[in-house]
Amino acid sequence: AMIDKGNHRHFMQKEIFEQPVVVAQTLQAYLKPLDGKVALPIPEFDLAEVKRVTIVACGTSYYAGLVAKYWFEKFARVPVDIDVASEFRYREPVLEPGGLALFISQSGETADTLAALRHCRAEGQKIAVVVNVPTSSMAREADLLLPTNAGPEIGVASTKAFTCQLAVLAAFAANLARAKGKMTAEEERGIVQHLAEAPAALNAALAHDEEIEKMAPLVAVARDVLYLGRGPDYPMALEGALKLKEISYIHAEGYAAGEMKHGPIALIDDSVPVIVIAPSGPLFEKTVSNMQEVAARGGRIVLISDAVGIAKAGDGAVATIEMPDCHPLIQPLVYAVPVQLLAYHVAVAKGTDVDQPRNLAKSVTVE
Numbered sequence: 001a002m003i004d005k006g007n008h009r010h011f012m013q014k015e016i017f018e019q020p021v022v023v024a025q026t027l028q029a030y031l032k033p034l035d036g037k038v039a040l041p042i043p044e045f046d047l048a049e050v051k052r053v054t055i056v057a058c059g060t061s062y063y064a065g066l067v068a069k070y071w072f073e074k075f076a077r078v079p080v081d082i083d084v085a086s087e088f089r090y091r092e093p094v095l096e097p098g099g100l101a102l103f104i105s106q107s108g109e110t111a112d113t114l115a116a117l118r119h120c121r122a123e124g125q126k127i128a129v130v131v132n133v134p135t136s137s138m139a140r141e142a143d144l145l146l147p148t149n150a151g152p153e154i155g156v157a158s159t160k161a162f163t164c165q166l167a168v169l170a171a172f173a174a175n176l177a178r179a180k181g182k183m184t185a186e187e188e189r190g191i192v193q194h195l196a197e198a199p200a201a202l203n204a205a206l207a208h209d210e211e212i213e214k215m216a217p218l219v220a221v222a223r224d225v226l227y228l229g230r231g232p233d234y235p236m237a238l239e240g241a242l243k244l245k246e247i248s249y250i251h252a253e254g255y256a257a258g259e260m261k262h263g264p265i266a267l268i269d270d271s272v273p274v275i276v277i278a279p280s281g282p283l284f285e286k287t288v289s290n291m292q293e294v295a296a297r298g299g300r301i302v303l304i305s306d307a308v309g310i311a312k313a314g315d316g317a318v319a320t321i322e323m324p325d326c327h328p329l330i331q332p333l334v335y336a337v338p339v340q341l342l343a344y345h346v347a348v349a350k351g352t353d354v355d356q357p358r359n360l361a362k363s364v365t366v367e
């Protein structure tokens with residue numbers, strides 16, 4: 001079928017706005033809300049035997065893997081190793097029996113990721129693949145195929161494939177936790193319920209579109225932008241910076257908020273917007289103290305948080321974006337929306353080619 005932009009100016013914008021629907025569509029295949037259970041395809045190997053998970057991916061898919069590492073370790077108590085495919089291939093990773101190698105890819109064709117998959121297969125690892133193109137090479141070579149149901153993604157910068165990857169990875173982590181006897185039925189019911197709340201929370205996040213469009217000029221004039229977060233919001237900071245770089249050509253860096261004092265704080269002055277991703281919760285106070293270090297040096301803070309967080313720390317910011325109050329499990333999905341929208345509107349303000357940014361390809365089939 002012909003894919004068009006509908007009422008949207010760009011494919012990327014259309015794909016950002018599709019997220020509530022495609023995440024719901026994806027979750028539908030993995031959740032049984034009435035039973036309070038996750039329901040994954042049954043692999044040919046025994047998940048209970050998995051001793052270690054090795055995650056390999058590139059670009060935005062790699063950042064989905066970084067978030068998933070928190071979930072696999074927290075829920076299933078399985079050690080996780082993660083690397084970008086182009087590094088993984090050329091080091092000598094230790095791949096022991098009982099290892100599950102997990103590849104994440106929108107296209108299923110990224111050359112480095114595919115080569116890493118084949119290497120892991122040759123080394124006797126079980127192969128799980130989270131992929132958006134069901135007919136792709138990676139899909140065909142999986143022992144456990146976990147499709148995302150995002151539909152075709154046209155914009156070069158990945159958006160809806162990313163949030164769908166996160167949804168699948170959360171369900172997979174819960175499934176592995178159950179298989180390994182690390183999760184009670186009650187905990188599983190909770191995870192299913194929180195994931196089922198994601199589409200509505202994504203809608204609530206999208207409602208901030210116009211407000212984010214209005215703050216785009218603040219970022220569009222910058223030469224450098226810093227994104228900060230802790231825990232699963234650290235990969236979200238990396239993803240925010242990547243989105244901005246890819247489509248607006250502004251230099252951006254994502255940093256673990258606590259690591260800022262070991263380097264990037266030297267860059268801060270009143271010309272540097274600092275995007276702080278900090279939902280209220282156990283890590284909030286620590287991130288706020290990092291935010292205050294930025295403010296003390298004149299950095300212009302955009303705080304992305306919830307009502308509680310903004311009430312506590314919004315005063316220190318030049319702008320705030322209020323996300324709906326949601327369970328920590330789905331925060332990475334929900335907080336993806338404002339960073340995508342910010343990058344999108346900054347790129348539009350700068351007049352770049354949003355869907356086909358210079359020098360980038362949708363699918364990188366060279367090594």
Ligand code: G6P
Nearest residue numbers: 058059060061105106107110158
């Ligand atoms: C390219 C795309 C990115 C994508 C990355 C990985 O760089 O521009 O948006 O995240 O490849 O692609 P994959 O298809 O493996 O997820």
